[in-house]
Ligand code: DX5
């Protein structure tokens with residue numbers, strides 16, 4: 001399978017979001033990764049469903065919406081209506097993860113569970129059969145431009161082994177601190193979808209960077 005490259009618009013210039021998304025599409029991006037933060041689950045605030053709705057109008061690429069918000073079930077309808085293609089939730093953000101994932105599916109969207117660096121892969125065990133995506137955070141969620149946490153590679157390998165047995169169609173994604181230097185290690189460890197913010201938006205030639213990252 002071809003590696004999926006998903007630039008994170010957290011590193012975009014928010015005053016030019018439409019142009020930035022189109023620039024990524026023209027550079028060969030596969031998905032657009034949209035980081036939603038509420039200032040409660042994480043110490044940062046980004047944007048809500050209106051941004052997803054507006055981005056939906058300027059690109060035909062799948063929108064990979066990563067919710068870093070407390071009790072995400074409250075906002076599932078708004079994000080599925082806004083045009084998310086993939087909607088992922090942090091397992092630490094709720095006690096109702098399975099119910100939330102089921103609701104996302106019921107609303108016609110692909111769903112996924114995300115684990116932060118301190119959360120073990122075993123936290124995904126029961127959710128994996130429902131998930132279209134399982135995402136391993138390789139930085140603590142909240143900010144772009146952080147350093148890749150190497151232990152994510154062990155977690156990716158563990159997740160891949162579990163996925164192959166209990167949910168073979170689930171896509172393994174990695175997010176945080178990925179660049180041209182370490183992307184190969186992440187792919188080797190099992191990552192099939194790669195989120196990268198600063199490495200792609202900060203590149204003088206995003207097209208070349210995406211090509212090289214895809215390998
Ligand atoms: C972090 C976000 C990431 C972030 C990645 O909380 O979930 O998607 O934008 O940015 P880089 O690639 O710069 O680490």
Ligand code: ZN
Nearest residue numbers: 035066175195
């Ligand atoms: Zn993200």
